[in-house]
Amino acid sequence: MSARHTPSDNCLICRGEQEVVIGIEERGPHERMYDYKRVLFCAACDVGELRSFSYDDFVEFGEEDDVMVWSAVLVSSDVSRLRASFACTTPLDHQCKCAQHLRAYATGVRVDKTLLPEYGPDRHSPAGRSVVSVRVTDGLAEFC
Ligand SMILES: [Zn+2]
Numbered sequence: 001m002s003a004r005h006t007p008s009d010n011c012l013i014c015r016g017e018q019e020v021v022i023g024i025e026e027r028g029p030h031e032r033m034y035d036y037k038r039v040l041f042c043a044a045c046d047v048g049e050l051r052s053f054s055y056d057d058f059v060e061f062g063e064e065d066d067v068m069v070w071s072a073v074l075v076s077s078d079v080s081r082l083r084a085s086f087a088c089t090t091p092l093d094h095q096c097k098c099a100q101h102l103r104a105y106a107t108g109v110r111v112d113k114t115l116l117p118e119y120g121p122d123r124h125s126p127a128g129r130s131v132v133s134v135r136v137t138d139g140l141a142e143f144c
């Protein structure tokens with residue numbers, strides 16, 4: 001991966017470092033592909049996000065961007081609810097395949113996220129992001 005494709009979990013608003021709240025899923029990093037989905041929280045801004053990062057060097061040139069970063073806002077109270085209700089003892093384990101992790105993955109993929117620009121001056125602009133929430137269904141936390 002080139003330097004500009006190196007993923008950063010920094011806050012889109014203040015650019016500060018963020019806490020990883022939930023590691024939902026991760027593949028890689030490999031030389032030509034890397035993707036992950038996780039929940040991040042910025043204490044300074046008191047706001048969280050559901051972020052999906054995807055790097056795929058195998059896409060045909062001009063077909064689609066090799067890097068796709070998707071994000072949705074999670075308000076602070078939803079991050080708190082997620083921490084309290086996430087029914088897995090290893091929430092930071094991206095490789096965990098328990099029912100809770102699978103539910104977070106399935107619903108996290110489905111909810112509406114905003115594709116962030118990867119190139120140009122507006123790179124990773126937080127403007128106009130969709131907002132998702134957290135609810136508990138059958139004892140498992142899920143995005144909605
Ligand atoms: Zn911030």
Ligand SMILES: [Zn+2]
Binds near residue numbers: 088089096100101
């Ligand atoms: Zn788990």
